[in-house]
Amino acid sequence: MQRFLSILVLACAPAIAAAAEGLPLADPPAGDVLLVAQPHHDDHTTDHGLGGLVTRFIDEGYKAYFVRGSNDEKDGAHGYPRNDILNLKEAQDAVRILGMEDEVTSLNWRNNFETSYPLNELREQLVFLVRKYKPDAVAGHNAWEHFQKNPGHRNLAWMYEEAYWLAGYRNVYPEQFELGLAPHETYHYFGKARLDWGLGHRPNVAVEISEENVRTKEKAIHAHQNVYSNPAGARAIKARLAEDGLYLPELEDVEDDNAAGNTLLEWHMNWISRFQGEAAGVRYAEEFFYMDEFYHLPGLKKFLSENVKEK
Ligand SMILES: [Zn+2]
Numbered sequence: 527m528q529r530f531l532s533i534l535v536l537a538c539a540p541a542i543a544a545a546a547e548g549l550p551l552a553d554p555p556a557g558d559v560l561l562v563a564q565p566h567h568d569d570h571t572t573d574h575g576l577g578g579l580v581t582r583f584i585d586e587g588y589k590a591y592f593v594r595g596s597n598d599e600k601d602g603a604h605g606y607p608r609n610d611i612l613n614l615k616e617a618q619d620a621v622r623i624l625g626m627e628d629e630v631t632s633l634n635w636r637n638n639f640e641t642s643y644p645l646n647e648l649r650e651q652l653v654f655l656v657r658k659y660k661p662d663a664v665a666g667h668n669a670w671e672h673f674q675k676n677p678g679h680r681n682l683a684w685m686y687e688e689a690y691w692l693a694g695y696r697n698v699y700p701e702q703f704e705l706g707l708a709p710h711e712t713y714h715y716f717g718k719a720r721l722d723w724g725l726g727h728r729p730n731v732a733v734e735i736s737e738e739n740v741r742t743k744e745k746a747i748h749a750h751q752n753v754y755s756n757p758a759g760a761r762a763i764k765a766r767l768a769e770d771g772l773y774l775p776e777l778e779d780v781e782d783d784n785a786a787g788n789t790l791l792e793w794h795m796n797w798i799s800r801f802q803g804e805a806a807g808v809r810y811a812e813e814f815f816y817m818d819e820f821y822h823l824p825g826l827k828k829f830l831s832e833n834v835k836e837k
Pocket of ligand 1: 565678
């Protein structure tokens with residue numbers, strides 16, 4: 527672990543401030559590149575994150591890249607090939623809306639067959655991508671959220687958490703250096719989680735996001751029309767309201783039921799951003815399990831937090 531101790535630079539650590547109540551707020555660390563790796567086309571912007579985090583990093587000068595681990599063939603009502611192509615296209619649209627770099631790296635593993643993956647091969651690909659993009663921070667799912675039922679979320683995050691650390695070692699996959707790559711270490715991992723599943727590993731920070739960040743992620747999520755188009759849901763709500771002689775102008779005064787369904791999706795994204803913000807004492811936020819450069823050394827982390835002073 528000597529190599530980690532030698533690079534302890536406090537200036538690079540994100541500022542973590544205690545909010546009035548709830549989770550402490552974490553800011554993006556100083557840096558230039560965020561590499562987001564997740565199994566599915568829409569994982570960068572679902573209700574439990576991390577579209578707000580991505581846009582906040584971009585606001586602070588980062589370039590952000592998205593890696594889609596699976597080919598998403600089961601997500602959507604079409605056959606496998608069409609779902610794969612539609613979901614890839616919509617992932618590209620969404621990352622453009624978020625302001626990420628205009629390229630999606632698809633690893634094309636089969637969706638929901640993760641337990642038979644050669645996980646070491648997936649990890650090798652992720653090590654390669656960390657060395658290629660040289661991220662200062664990485665983000666994905668939190669693999670240690672105990673009640674994570676989705677095998678793609680769990681397995682890709684598990685391999686990514688190993689990869690972003692192993693990528694720094696010269697004796698790990700040394701054949702990659704023949705391609706002109708060099709070892710690269712990263713010290714900041716932001717893991718998102720389904721917080722309504724069980725009572726496992728809980729988030730430890732909240733990242734404050736602006737109203738504009740929230741608006742952007744509301745648009746990015748409904749780029750994924752292959753899985754989120756919800757005209758039937760909008761029709762059902764309108765019918766239910768009509769039974770009581772009520773209506774919502776925002777749902778009536780739109781183009782069609784599909785647009786009304788997108789409005790519902792935006793409301794949900796807005797609600798959860800406010801909900802998580804309120805819990806951290808700010809207007810909007812997203813919650814994460816954050817591992818910094820001292821995460822694996824809790825004793826040192828505690829010592830530093832108690833003893834380091836500004837000059
Ligand atoms: Zn997913």
